[in-house]
Each structure stands twice: as structure tokens, then as C-alpha cells.
Amino acid sequence: DVKVTQSSRYLVKRTGEKVFLECVQDMDHENMFWYRQDPGLGLRLIYFSYDVKMKEKGDIPEGYSVSREKKERFSLILESASTNQTSMYLCASSTHGGAENGYTFGSGTRLTVV
Amino acid sequence: LAKTTQPISMDSYEGQEVNITCSHNNIATNDYITWYQQFPSQGPRFIIQGYKTKVTNEVASLFIPADRKSSTLSLPRVSLSDTAVYYCLVGDAALRGSARQLTFGSGTQLTVLP
Numbered sequence: 001d002v003k004v005t006q007s008s009r010y011l012v013k014r015t016g017e018k019v020f021l022e023c024v025q026d027m028d029h030e031n032m033f034w035y036r037q038d039p040g041l042g043l044r045l046i047y048f049s050y051d052v053k054m055k056e057k058g059d060i061p062e063g064y065s066v067s068r069e070k071k072e073r074f075s076l077i078l079e080s081a082s083t084n085q086t087s088m089y090l091c092a093s094s095t096h097g098g099a100e101n102g103y104t105f106g107s108g109t110r111l112t113v114v
Numbered sequence: 115l116a117k118t119t120q121p122i123s124m125d126s127y128e129g130q131e132v133n134i135t136c137s138h139n140n141i142a143t144n145d146y147i148t149w150y151q152q153f154p155s156q157g158p159r160f161i162i163q164g165y166k167t168k169v170t171n172e173v174a175s176l177f178i179p180a181d182r183k184s185s186t187l188s189l190p191r192v193s194l195s196d197t198a199v200y201y202c203l204v205g206d207a208a209l210r211g212s213a214r215q216l217t218f219g220s221g222t223q224l225t226v227l228p
Contacts, residue, residue: 004157035218040220041220042201042218042219042220042221043158043201043218044218088155090157090158091157092157102148102150102160102163103150103158103160104160105156105157105158105159106157107155107156107157108155108156108157110155
């Protein structure tokens with residue numbers, strides 16, 4: 001019954017590495033999002049996409065990029081990982097419209113940059 | 115962008131009804147109110163969404179007064195497994211590219227005691 005799948009639950013990377021976080025959804029949703037969650041700061045939106053090859057910056061896009069080549073897949077890229085990017089990363093998806101629609105989240109990837 | 119205010123934490127006992135109130139004084143005409151539940155090390159899970167008056171599903175009820183400047187999530191007869199963080203979000207979930215409007219605050223930590 002898994003609908004939003006994030007490729008890794010835990011990752012440990014070194015400072016300066018290029019890091020790819022993958023997210024796949026099987027609900028044919030148009031919108032996909034990447035958030036990071038840190039204690040005391042809640043969830044903060046990094047990037048989102050409302051269509052294939054479309055992307056928009058969220059509240060904290062610095063140090064990140066994204067790729068949406070296919071509707072079901074949304075990748076978050078850390079070009080050069082830094083220790084302040086150690087966090088829980090959450091992917092979500094949603095449809096464009098409808099009053100009953102909410103976000104469906106993945107289980108998260110806990111990234112540690114050392 | 116409608117900001118939300120919720121209590122930081124609440125305690126309850128098993129079997130009691132729990133009401134969590136969220137303030138959103140500058141809610142816009144097109145905004146919906148959505149509540150999410152998050153357990154540790156998991157992504158948030160959609161609970162309920164409403165626009166006005168009352169909405170009820172198998173998990174919770176959502177009460178929204180006529181002025182829509184606040185909303186109350188009601189959890190009937192809570193159990194220990196309802197211990198989680200509950201987020202209130204306000205935004206227009208129906209429009210394409212509206213993800214920026216869905217901002218997660220710090221949420222309310224509900225602790226259910228035996």
C-alpha cells in the first residue's frame with residue numbers, strides 16, 4: 001500500500017559529496033514536493049514541482065536543486081553536501097485540485113553529512 | 115499567506131476526547147484548512163480537510179466557525195497510539211502551483227497518558 005517511496009531511510013555522506021535523494025509516487029499526482037524537517041523548525045519547503053520538467057523554489061532552496069523528468073519521480077540533489085544539510089528529508093505529492101486532496105508523504109530519508 | 119498558531123503541547127488520558135484549536139486570523143477566501151498527524155521518524159499523514167462548518171471522517175472531526183479564523187480538530191476517545199504531532203495548515207490546495215501556500219508550523223505535540 002506504499003504510495004510515496006523514498007529510496008533510502010538513512011544515508012551518511014561526506015562533506016562535498018554530491019547527493020541524490022529519490023522519490024517515486026504511484027498515484028499519478030501532478031504536484032511533488034521536497035521538505036526538510038529539523039527539531040524546533042518544523043517542516044520547511046525546499047522545492048516543488050507541479051508538472052514534468054517544471055520546478056519552483058520553496059522557502060529554503062539554497063544548496064539544493066531538483067529534477068522532474070518523469071511525472072512519478074522527483075529527485076532532490078545536494079550539489080556539494082555540507083554538515084548543515086544534515087536533516088530529515090520528506091517527499092510528498094498531491095493532485096492539482098479537489099477539496100478532499102491533501103499531501104501524501106513518504107517515510108523520509110534521514111541524511112547525515114559528516 | 116495565512117499563518118497558523120497552535121498550542122505547542124497537550125496531554126490527555128486514554129478514552130478522553132481531545133480538541134486541538136488552531137488560529138488562522140488572515141485566512142483567505144480560497145483557503146482550505148487541513149490537519150496532519152506525524153509520528154516520530156515518519157512523514158506526516160493527512161487526517162482531515164475542511165472549508166467551513168463541520169467535517170467528519172472515520173478518524174476525526176473538524177469544526178470551523180462562520181468567520182473561519184480558527185478551527186478545532188476533535189479526536190474522539192484517544193488511545194496511546196494517538197500520541198503524535200498534529201499540524202494545522204491553511205492554504206489553497208486546489209490551485210496548480212499553490213504548494214507555497216501550504217506551510218507547516220511547529221505543530222502540537224499530543225501525549226496520551228494511560
